[in-house]
Amino acid sequence: MLIVMDQKATPEEVNKVVAAIESKGYTARPIPGGERVAIGILNNEGPVDASLFLGLRGVKDAIPVTRPYKLANREFKPENTIVYVGDARIGEGNLTIIAGPCAIESESQALTIATHVQKAGAHLFRGGAFKPRTSPYSFQGLGEEGLKILKKVRDETGLPVVTEVMDPINFDLVEAYADIVQIGTRNMQNFSLLKRAGRSKRPILLKRGMAATIDEWLMAAEYILEGGNSQVILCERGVRTFVNHSRNTLDLSAVPVIRKESHLPIIIDPSHAAGKRDQVLPLSRAAVAVEAHGLMVEVHHAPEEAMSDGAQSLYPEQFEDLCIQVRSMFDVLHNR
Numbered sequence: 001m002l003i004v005m006d007q008k009a010t011p012e013e014v015n016k017v018v019a020a021i022e023s024k025g026y027t028a029r030p031i032p033g034g035e036r037v038a039i040g041i042l043n044n045e046g047p048v049d050a051s052l053f054l055g056l057r058g059v060k061d062a063i064p065v066t067r068p069y070k071l072a073n074r075e076f077k078p079e080n081t082i083v084y085v086g087d088a089r090i091g092e093g094n095l096t097i098i099a100g101p102c103a104i105e106s107e108s109q110a111l112t113i114a115t116h117v118q119k120a121g122a123h124l125f126r127g128g129a130f131k132p133r134t135s136p137y138s139f140q141g142l143g144e145e146g147l148k149i150l151k152k153v154r155d156e157t158g159l160p161v162v163t164e165v166m167d168p169i170n171f172d173l174v175e176a177y178a179d180i181v182q183i184g185t186r187n188m189q190n191f192s193l194l195k196r197a198g199r200s201k202r203p204i205l206l207k208r209g210m211a212a213t214i215d216e217w218l219m220a221a222e223y224i225l226e227g228g229n230s231q232v233i234l235c236e237r238g239v240r241t242f243v244n245h246s247r248n249t250l251d252l253s254a255v256p257v258i259r260k261e262s263h264l265p266i267i268i269d270p271s272h273a274a275g276k277r278d279q280v281l282p283l284s285r286a287a288v289a290v291e292a293h294g295l296m297v298e299v300h301h302a303p304e305e306a307m308s309d310g311a312q313s314l315y316p317e318q319f320e321d322l323c324i325q326v327r328s329m330f331d332v333l334h335n336r
């Protein structure tokens, strides 16, 4: 349930409502808004009796929240969440482009690609140091050495960096280097990882599980928000279907649904959805059309030599073209 306070409610009145909620054994979560404060009621098993709070001073309304996710829900927080990282602003009104290789392979590889994507207009650099690979015989990433290379990329280019964390044991290490910590599709329901992400000071890029429903995805985000970290970016990267013409099926309809259900920013990863580079541009264009807040694209200067995901990695010139196209589409849609 959401208790909506009157516009003129005083801080004392808000505190009294919080105390009343807590006296019933619930958790109260005040959410300051542009015009008024709302107070979310959490930890209730079953329905909450609105009449307990409607009579209190300063209370305007009590709205039942029907969805299982509360903090990720737009009913709870109508204003869009904007995540700020370095010079990047991720959320409504912007099209943020994150680009880089699947995996950090060496300093020269990372710096070469970073220089290209920055020139093309990327706002953030991506690259995995800890790689979740299907086969134990595949390249697993450079680990801490890869993180140090990411730091070098940030120092030399000024681009904030995004990198994946695979387990709670490495979280301290990854967040010490990353500007945004990524949780991958295979870990979307790794609840210890989500709880640790909730205690992080870094924004979390939460990819959709490859077979997760939107409700499950938002419940995963809820773990992070509930832990106290309000900076969550959702990333649709395709779901597993029966098709074999692409690696996954990009669920573009997730974007309007998330935009309606949640205040969190949502970006699209066309690369892992496609699995093939010729599909990345059309899917990126479609992502802009459905009003995603950004894109995360894999780019490699020599994809035929890439240690992972070469087939879906764009050549730098293709990425440059993609940036030009999606930016002009975005400008048209926003009458710029």
Ligand code: PEP
Residues within 6 Å of the ligand: 102, 128, 132, 183, 184, 185, 186, 207, 237, 269, 272
């Ligand atoms: C990645 O972004 O490098 C990655 C492994 O993606 P996903 O978790 O979507 O497969």
Ligand code: MN
Residues within 6 Å of the ligand: 102, 103, 272, 298, 308, 309
């Ligand atoms: Mn990849």
